[in-house]
Amino acid sequence: MDLLPNAPPAPGRVVEVARGVSWLRMPLPFALDHVNLWLLRDGGDVTLVDCGYGDAATRAIWARHFDTTLASAKVVRVVATHCHPDHLGNAEWLASHFGVPVAMTYAEFMAAHALIAGAAGLGPADIGGLFARHGMSGEHLAALAARGNQYHRGVPEAPHAFERIVGGDDLALGGRTWRVVTGYGHSPEHAALACADAALLVSGDMLLPRISTNVAVWPGEPDADPVSRFLDSLTRFEALPADTLVLPSHGVPFRGIAERVAALREHHRMRLDELSAALVAAAAPQSAEDVIPVLFRRTLDLQQRFFAMGEAIAHLNHLWQSGRAQRLVAADGAIRFAA
Numbered sequence: 484m485d486l487l488p489n490a491p492p493a494p495g496r497v498v499e500v501a502r503g504v505s506w507l508r509m510p511l512p513f514a515l516d517h518v519n520l521w522l523l524r525d526g527g528d529v530t531l532v533d534c535g536y537g538d539a540a541t542r543a544i545w546a547r548h549f550d551t552t553l554a555s556a557k558v559v560r561v562v563a564t565h566c567h568p569d570h571l572g573n574a575e576w577l578a579s580h581f582g583v584p585v586a587m588t589y590a591e592f593m594a595a596h597a598l599i600a601g602a603a604g605l606g607p608a609d610i611g612g613l614f615a616r617h618g619m620s621g622e623h624l625a626a627l628a629a630r631g632n633q634y635h636r637g638v639p640e641a642p643h644a645f646e647r648i649v650g651g652d653d654l655a656l657g658g659r660t661w662r663v664v665t666g667y668g669h670s671p672e673h674a675a676l677a678c679a680d681a682a683l684l685v686s687g688d689m690l691l692p693r694i695s696t697n698v699a700v701w702p703g704e705p706d707a708d709p710v711s712r713f714l715d716s717l718t719r720f721e722a723l724p725a726d727t728l729v730l731p732s733h734g735v736p737f738r739g740i741a742e743r744v745a746a747l748r749e750h751h752r753m754r755l756d757e758l759s760a761a762l763v764a765a766a767a768p769q770s771a772e773d774v775i776p777v778l779f780r781r782t783l784d785l786q787q788r789f790f791a792m793g794e795a796i797a798h799l800n801h802l803w804q805s806g807r808a809q810r811l812v813a814a815d816g817a818i819r820f821a822a
C-alpha cells in the first residue's frame with residue numbers, strides 16, 4: 484500500500500494522490516477555511532471535480548492553475564458533486580472559460596437555481612421564517628436577514644445547462660471508470676464518485692475524515708429527517724473495497740471507510756441520546772434554539788449558528804420521526820419538542 488498523501492498542496496500547486504489524480508486546495512471565507520478539488524487526467528484531457536467558492540480569491544488561484552497546472556491540458560468537463568458554494572461557486576465560470584459542460588445531478592442543478600432565486604422555499608426569508616418558528620432570537624434573525632442571500636454570494640452564477648448524472652451511472656473520466664454514488668441528508672442529491680479499479684472515492688462532503696458532515700433541515704421541507712437519510716446513505720460507501728483511498732472535500736485523504744462510517748454512526752447516536760436526555764431533563768418543551776448548547780459546546784459565529792440551527796432541527800426531527808420525542812406546534816406556528 485502506498486503512502487497516504489497528507490500534506491495539502493499550497494495555493495496554485497497540486498499534489499498527485501494517485502496516477503492521473505491531482506489534489507488542489509482553495510480557500511474559503513469561513514471558519515472552515517479550505518475546500519479540496521480534484522483533477523482527473525487522461526493524457527492531456529482533464530476533468531475538474533468541484534470548483535471552489537465563487538469569489539475573487541479562488542478565481543485568482545484558478546488563474547494561476549490555468550497558466551501552470553492546466554497550461555498544456557485540454558479541460559473536457561466540469562463535475563460538481565453538489566450545489567454548495569464551495570463546490571459549485573465557479574462551475575459556470577470554469578465551464579464557459581473552457582467551453583465545456585457541467586455534469587451534476589438533477590436535484591443539485593435545480594436547487595442551485597432555486598437557492599439563487601430564493602424560490603422553492605429556499606430563500607433567506609424562508610430560512611428566517613423556519614428558524615423563527617424554532618426559537619431563534621430576534622437579534623440572530625436580524626443578523627441573518629442583514630447578510631441577504633449568502634448562497635448567491637458564493638455562487639454568482641449557476642450553470643445555465645448541465646449534463647445529468649444519476650446514481651449508478653458509470654462515467655469515463657480521466658481514463659478510468661467512476662461510478663456515481665448518490666447520497667442524501669447533506670444536500671438534495673449529492674454525487675460521490677467511486678473508482679473500483681483504482682480503489683478511489685471522491686467523497687465530496689458525504690464522508691469527511693475529522694468533522695461530521697452538516698446535516699440540516701431546510702424550510703422547503705420542514706418535517707424532513709435528514710439524519711436518517713444521511714446515515715442510510717453511508718451504507719453505500721461501506722460496500723466499497725477496504726483499501727479505498729477516500730478523497731474528501733475537507734481535510735486530507737484517508738483510508739478506512741468502515742471505521743469512519745462506524746464513528747459517524749456513533750457520533751450521531753450519541754448526539755441523539757444527549758438531545759433525548761436534555762428533553763427529559765427540561766422543565767418545559769424545548770426549541771431548536773434552546774438545545775443548540777447541547778449539540779455545540781462552543782461559541783458560534785453567525786455562519787456556524789446558521790449551520791447549528793439546521794443541524795439542531797434535523798436531530799430534533801429525527802427524535803420526533805422515530806417516536807423518541809413529541810413535536811408541539813403552537814397556534815402562532817412556534818415549534819417545540821418534549822420527551
Ligand SMILES: [Zn+2]
Pocket residue numbers: 565567669670688
Ligand atoms: Zn456541502
